[in-house]
Amino acid sequence: MVKEYNIVITGVGGQGILTAANLLGWAALHAGYKVRVGEVHGMSQRFGSVIAYVRFGEDVYGAMVPEGKADVILAFEPVEALRYINYLKEGGLVIANSNPIPPVQVSMGLATYPGMEEIKKIIEEDFKGKLITLDAEKLALEAGNVITTNVVLIGALTQTPGFPLSAEHVKEVIRLSVPKKAVDVNMKAFELGVKAAKELLGL
Amino acid sequence: MAKVTDIVLWDKPGERVLLLGNHAIARGALEANIAVFAAYPGTPSSELTDTMAAVAEKAGVYMEYSANEKVAFETALSAAWSGLRAMTAMKHVGLNVAADTFLSAVGMGVEGGFVIMVADDPSMWSSQNEQDTRVYAKFANVPVLEPSSPHEAKEMTKYAFELSEKFKHFVILRTTTRISHARGDVVLGELPEEIKQAKRKFGDFKKDPSRFVDVPSNARRFHPQILEKIEKIREELAECPFNWIEGKEDAKVGIIAPGLAYSYVKEALAWLGIDDVKILKLGTPFPVPYRLLEKFFDGLERVLIVEELEPVVEEQVKVWAFDNGIRIPIHGKDCIPRVYEMTTRRAVTAIAKFLGLETPVNFEGIDEKYKKVSAIVPPRPPSLCPACPHRNTFYAIKKAAGSRAIFPSDIGCYTLGLLPPLKTVDTTIAMGASIGVAHGLDVALNGVPGEKETKEKKKIIVATIGDSTFFHTGLPALANAIYNRSNVVIVVMDNLVTAMTGDQPNPGTGETPHGPGKQIKIEEVAKAMGADFVAVVDPYDIKATYEVMKKALQVEGVSVIVSRQVCALHRISQMRRKGEKWPIYTVNEEKCTGCKICINAYGCPAIYWDAEKKKAQVNPLICWGCGGCAQVCPFGAFEVMKEGE
Numbered sequence: 001m002v003k004e005y006n007i008v009i010t011g012v013g014g015q016g017i018l019t020a021a022n023l024l025g026w027a028a029l030h031a032g033y034k035v036r037v038g039e040v041h042g043m044s045q046r047f048g049s050v051i052a053y054v055r056f057g058e059d060v061y062g063a064m065v066p067e068g069k070a071d072v073i074l075a076f077e078p079v080e081a082l083r084y085i086n087y088l089k090e091g092g093l094v095i096a097n098s099n100p101i102p103p104v105q106v107s108m109g110l111a112t113y114p115g116m117e118e119i120k121k122i123i124e125e126d127f128k129g130k131l132i133t134l135d136a137e138k139l140a141l142e143a144g145n146v147i148t149t150n151v152v153l154i155g156a157l158t159q160t161p162g163f164p165l166s167a168e169h170v171k172e173v174i175r176l177s178v179p180k181k182a183v184d185v186n187m188k189a190f191e192l193g194v195k196a197a198k199e200l201l202g203l
Numbered sequence: 204m205a206k207v208t209d210i211v212l213w214d215k216p217g218e219r220v221l222l223l224g225n226h227a228i229a230r231g232a233l234e235a236n237i238a239v240f241a242a243y244p245g246t247p248s249s250e251l252t253d254t255m256a257a258v259a260e261k262a263g264v265y266m267e268y269s270a271n272e273k274v275a276f277e278t279a280l281s282a283a284w285s286g287l288r289a290m291t292a293m294k295h296v297g298l299n300v301a302a303d304t305f306l307s308a309v310g311m312g313v314e315g316g317f318v319i320m321v322a323d324d325p326s327m328w329s330s331q332n333e334q335d336t337r338v339y340a341k342f343a344n345v346p347v348l349e350p351s352s353p354h355e356a357k358e359m360t361k362y363a364f365e366l367s368e369k370f371k372h373f374v375i376l377r378t379t380t381r382i383s384h385a386r387g388d389v390v391l392g393e394l395p396e397e398i399k400q401a402k403r404k405f406g407d408f409k410k411d412p413s414r415f416v417d418v419p420s421n422a423r424r425f426h427p428q429i430l431e432k433i434e435k436i437r438e439e440l441a442e443c444p445f446n447w448i449e450g451k452e453d454a455k456v457g458i459i460a461p462g463l464a465y466s467y468v469k470e471a472l473a474w475l476g477i478d479d480v481k482i483l484k485l486g487t488p489f490p491v492p493y494r495l496l497e498k499f500f501d502g503l504e505r506v507l508i509v510e511e512l513e514p515v516v517e518e519q520v521k522v523w524a525f526d527n528g529i530r531i532p533i534h535g536k537d538c539i540p541r542v543y544e545m546t547t548r549r550a551v552t553a554i555a556k557f558l559g560l561e562t563p564v565n566f567e568g569i570d571e572k573y574k575k576v577s578a579i580v581p582p583r584p585p586s587l588c589p590a591c592p593h594r595n596t597f598y599a600i601k602k603a604a605g606s607r608a609i610f611p612s613d614i615g616c617y618t619l620g621l622l623p624p625l626k627t628v629d630t631t632i633a634m635g636a637s638i639g640v641a642h643g644l645d646v647a648l649n650g651v652p653g654e655k656e657t658k659e660k661k662k663i664i665v666a667t668i669g670d671s672t673f674f675h676t677g678l679p680a681l682a683n684a685i686y687n688r689s690n691v692v693i694v695v696m697d698n699l700v701t702a703m704t705g706d707q708p709n710p711g712t713g714e715t716p717h718g719p720g721k722q723i724k725i726e727e728v729a730k731a732m733g734a735d736f737v738a739v740v741d742p743y744d745i746k747a748t749y750e751v752m753k754k755a756l757q758v759e760g761v762s763v764i765v766s767r768q769v770c771a772l773h774r775i776s777q778m779r780r781k782g783e784k785w786p787i788y789t790v791n792e793e794k795c796t797g798c799k800i801c802i803n804a805y806g807c808p809a810i811y812w813d814a815e816k817k818k819a820q821v822n823p824l825i826c827w828g829c830g831g832c833a834q835v836c837p838f839g840a841f842e843v844m845k846e847g848e
Contacts, residue, residue, distance in 0.1 A: 013585060014825070022221070025386050026204045029221045037221070037386035040328045041246055041705070046616060047808045047825075048585030059473060061352075061466035063385030066547040068564035083580045086573045089564075101822070103583040107802045107812035108624065111581035118579065126572045137824070146824060177204035 001033070002164040004057035006065040007157070008087045011076025012101050013050045016150035020074070021052040023154065027165055027173040028056035038063030051084055056164075072160045074153055077101050078133065082119045090128040095156050095197065097149070098133040132156075132200040139192040145182075148189035155193025159201060167194055208257040214394055222389045224353040224382040225250035228320060231360025232290050233262055235316070236395040238404040239282035240266045241275040243675065244704035245294030246329040247383040248322035252292050253705060256716040263401035266716045268707055271634070271675040272297035276304050276319070283317035284415070285406025288364050292320040295334050296633065300676065302339070305373075307417055309343050310425025312371040312432075315406065316364030319345075320376045322383045325512055325544035329380075329703075331614065331633065333542065335513040336377045340489045344433040347375040347489045348445065349462030353387035359445055359486065361392075366439070372432050377488075379511070381544065382463055433490055441494035445486025448499050454481040456558065457503040461485040461516045464509045467550035474551055474563045491519040500529060507557045508535035511545035586619055589809040590775070590827035592768035593617045593696050595742040597627040598805055598835065600665055600694060603752035608663035609644055613637035613677075615669035616703045617696050624806040628667070635676025641666035641691040642684040651688045652759075663756060665692045671701035671709040673725060685733050685761050692755045692762045695725050696742075698770035706773050725765050735760030742766045745834045775827050785828035786843045792818050794840035805835045 007024065011017045018039050025037040038053035053065045067086045075081030075096040088094065098116070105111040116133070123131045134156060140149040151174060158167040171190050178186045197203075210220050211230045222230065228251050232240065240259070242252040252268070259266035265282075269275035272293040282289035293301065298321050305319070321339075324330040340347035348363055350356035360376060367374040397404060413421055440446060458480055460468040465484045472480065483499045485491065488510075500506070508517045517535035524533060538553040539545070548566055555562045587594045597620045600610070612618060612628040613636060621628035630640050641664050648664075650657030668677050673695050684691060701707040708714040713722025729737045736758040740748045748766060755762035778785060788809075797817045801810050809826040810819055821832070823844065833841040 012583065014588075022386065023204060025221045029219065029388055035221055035386065035388050038381065039223075039384045039386070040380065041249075041384055046585040046588060046619065049583040059469075061470045062463070062547055063381050063387070064546060066470075066551070066564075067566060067569050069547075079580060080583075082576055083583075085576060086569050101825075102811045103581050104586055104802075104806055104808055105583075105623075106581050107810070108799075108806075109812070110623070112579075113581055114579045122576060126575060173204065 002057050004055065004060055005164050006070045007054040008065050008070040008073045008084055009052045009054065009076070010073060010080040010084045011050055012080065013047045015076040017050050017052050017076060020150040020154055021054050023174055023177060024054045024170070026177070027170045028054070030173060031165055031169060033057055034060050036060050036063040049080055049083060071162070072157065074157050076150070076153065078116060078119055079113060081131070082114065082122060085123055085127050085129070088127055088129045092129050093160050094123055094129050094131045095153065095160070096131060096133045097136040097153060099135060099137050132197065134193070134196045134200065136193070139196060140189050143189035143192055144185035148186050151186050151189040152193035155190035156197035159194055159197035159203060161201070208254060211254055212258055212261055212394070213391060214399060215391055216393045218391045219388050220391060221386050222353055223250055223384060223386050224350070224356045224378055225384070226254055227353040227357040227389045228360050228376065228378070229254035229258070230389070230391065231357035233258070233398050234357070234392045234394060235361045235364040236288055236397055237264055237290055238287035238315070238406070239279055239289040240264055240291070241269045241278035242292040243269050243272045243275050243297060244701055244707045245297045245322070246704055247324055247378070247380045248292045248294050248320060249704040249707070250383070251320060253707065259716045261401055262398045263403045265403065268709065268715065270710055272301040273304055276301040280304065280308060280313070280317060282406060283313035283315045285408045286314040287404055287406040288316045290318045290320060292322070294330065295321055295323040295336050296330065296332060297321070298336060298339055300634065306343055309345060309373060310422065310429050311414055311417070313367060313373065314371065316367040318360065318363045318367060318374050318376055320378070323377060323379045325379055331631070333512065335515065336375060337488050337515040338513055340375050340377070341515060343373070344429045345373045345375055346433070346436050346440070346487060347377050348486055349377045349488055350382055350486065351463050351465040351484070353382065353385060354389045355445065355486070356382055357389055362444065366436070370432055370436055372436065377462070379463060379544065437490035437492055438494070440487045440490065441492035443487055443492070446492060446495055447484050448481060448495065449484060450481045451479045452481065453502055454479050455502070455504040457481045457483065457499060457506045458554065459483045459485060459506060459508040459516060459520065461488040461510055464511055464545050464550065467545055467547045468509050468554070470547045471551035471554050474547070475555060475560060477554070477558065485516060488516050489519070491516055491523070493523055496520065496523055500524070504531055506531065506533045507538060507553065508533065509539055509545070509550050509553060510535060512541065514541070584622060586622065586806070586808050587616065588771050588827070589807050589825050590771035590829035590831070591616070592698055592742040592766065592771065593620060594625065594805065594807065595745050595829070595831050596667070596694060596696055596748060596766040597625045599742065599745055599748035599752055600667070601625065601627050603749050603756060604663050604665050608665055611637045611640040611644065611664070611666045613668040613672045615672055617667055617669060620667070624803050634672050635668070635680050637666040637668045638677055638680035638684055638693055641693065642680070642687065642689040645689045645691050649690060651690070653688060661690065665694060667694045667696055670695060670697040670699065670711040670725060674710045674723070678728070681729070681763070682732055689761050690759060692752070692764065694764045694766055697725055697765050697767040698773070699767065700770050700773050702770040702773065706770070726763070729763035734763045736762035739765045739767055742768050743829055743831070745831060771827050771829065786830070787823045787826045787828055788821050788830065788832055788841045789823070789844040790819050790821055791840050791842050792816065794838050795819055796838055798837070800837065801832050801835055801841070805832065807832060
């Protein structure tokens with residue numbers, strides 16, 4: 001049994017981040033771990049930048065992952081991976097959806113959106129992490145519904161080297177959690193995420 | 204992952220489930236056989252309230268969404284006076300609204316257990332200030348319980364009812380965002396038969412004017428009684444199951460960890476690999492039980508108090524130590540910041556420094572590297588949703604009143620109208636304050652009819668307030684403005700739901716957890732109060748909204764415009780559930796001239812700028828189809844996407 005495993009999930013309010021965190025929390029609970037999931041509700045959910053934490057293991061206490069302690073960051077949007085990169089431990093993995101959602105300030109010309117190369121460079125060179133990106137919306141559409149984007153990303157997450165929960169176990173929790181008519185599309189989305197991450201990680 | 208509203212009623216003692224702190228408290232209240240629950244929603248307390256609403260009928264509990272926290276407090280208090288177990292819940296600033304009743308009724312005590320759940324928001328994730336409810340507890344001489352985990356929150360809720368009944372006194376259950384909005388493994392306990400059978404419990408109010416009438420002769424008797432009670436409770440709390448001493452018994456160094464700080468201290472010590480310290484885990488930051496302090500301080504040479512926000516525990520400990528001739532160093536706020544929330548980083552940094560150790564991670568090094576990130580990451584503050592009717596209302600107000608008008612606003616999603624490009628929010632303080640401030644500014648800048656002298660060229664003042672906020676505390680302010688002959692426009696942004704806290708009903712919607720209530724129409728209230736101009740508009744028609752605004756600005760006196768359109772998030776969630784579709788807009792690139800009005804004046808998050816093409820674009824994944832962009836664009840470039848595009 002792992003002592004403590006730390007996942008940070010980031011993205012834009014409305015992308016299904018809290019649902020993903022809750023699903024992972026239940027998967028860890030069913031695997032017998034102590035669990036903490038940290039979220040922020042209210043105003044921050046309105047299309048703002050969002051961070052959620054999932055922690056599990058034999059010994060977990062607070063709901064927030066401290067800076068420098070995340071084993072993996074799952075980012076639903078590329079710049080949101082960079083925004084919370086200070087949470088990643090050295091040698092940690094960042095799995096990011098490659099679809100940018102430009103903030104209103106960028107459209108107004110008040111700020112600029114950094115390039116993917118620049119994001120990758122900071123993550124890998126400055127923060128000693130590894131970045132993989134996948135077009136999760138495209139895979140979700142391929143599975144049958146764009147709403148399964150978060151399940152694609154969860155599928156990818158389970159391929160993180162050293163991830164303590166098996167992909168089959170997480171998949172089963174999702175199967176039991178989604179409405180019956182949505183099971184097939186979610187299972188397909190999960191598998192597409194797994195496959196994409198395997199290729200990207202050379203597994 | 205079953206539905207939370209099912210889980211909290213599961214008759215499965217011993218089952219391990221994953222619950223939000225707020226859900227765990229709801230379960231605790233049910234396990235404690237609660238009879239009456241009343242609250243006004245407020246982040247981060249709302250999920251407790253909503254869970255109680257969802258299970259009320261199934262558990263035989265009376266639950267109401269009260270018009271504000273003071274009324275909620277009185278509903279629940281009266282039930283407790285009548286011998287029933289009752290609870291109210293609110294965010295920290297809600298206690299300010301309820302404070303009048305709270306502080307005056309303390310001396311009267313209760314018959315049934317009375318628990319006041321207050322959720323604080325350190326770091327102000329969704330709040331206007333960072334007040335610490337434990338200070339209120341001390342002020343009112345009411346005990347406050349503070350959990351260190353969601354499971355403990357559930358257990359403490361049950362204990363809170365028992366403590367309240369034993370001493371016939373109020374009890375505060377204080378959480379913070381990181382308990383209320385943290386999920387944790389919770390073990391379910393037994394549900395009482397009455398809850399399982401949904402049996403409604405009724406009380407009995409025994410008249411006793413010497414107790415329930417707060418005339419000075421009674422109140423003078425109450426004050427010493429309250430002080431006597433709190434000292435008895437302090438004594439009792441030495442045996443409280445949520446207070447304990449752990450760690451190395453003969454350690455020279457001690458750490459006091461109240462509430463959730465205990466979790467951070469545990470993680471910090473494990474991370475540092477330290478075990479030769481003694482810990483005082485405090486679930487009752489007020490009153491601190493002196494008997495436990497005596498035991499804890501025995502043999503210690505140095506003490507660190509790891510406490511979030513105000514030095515509530517620290518002050519009690521230091522006074523006690525001084526009075527008892529203890530002169531060892533006691534550290535607290537000199538090591539832990541008084542502002543913003545506690546984190547593991549703060550705890551580990553303070554403890555490492557206290558013990559002369561290195562932190563396990565070089566946090567300053569991370570901060571240094573992060574400077575590069577801060578410099579290039581574009582800000583992404585929350586924004587009004589796509590299709591949010593408030594955006595259209597603000598757009599019309601600004602167009603009609605001009606950007607030199609003054610725009611007092613209020614507490615709700617619409618506070619986001621402060622951000623560019625709308626920038627139609629000039630003041631926000633507290634619930635209902637928009638109307639009071641609008642009137643006050645009219646007095647200060649223009650003068651009112653009847654005065655010897657008034658300004659000739661008057662400043663335009665347009666206040667905005669939400670439907671729920673209007674009923675919460677807008678009503679007395681509106682009466683005041685009308686009575687005192689203000690000349691202001693008040694726009695009630697009625698999205699037919701209490702949106703920001705999660706779609707709760709309110710007097711304007713007329714629904715209750717027990718079926719239909721009575722719906723109160725805002726325009727009827729305004730007319731009955733004597734407003735000089737009253738109109739209802741649909742903000743999805745921007746031109747019509749603009750014209751009504753123009754008309755209102757010509758009126759001398761108080762104008763009330765009800766801008767009514769259902770919350771877009773609420774509408775879309777319902778449509779998604781039913782599998783319904785909505786129109787999605789797209790940009791006709793031949794018509795788009797790149798003028799950017801849609802971005803620089805309207806600012807829907809679904810519209811973005813394609814810098815290469817120099818055209819606006821719509822993100823079809825987040826367009827919710829209000830068509831506001833099509834009304835705002837002078838060139839007709841926004842069109843509904845055809846099926847299959």
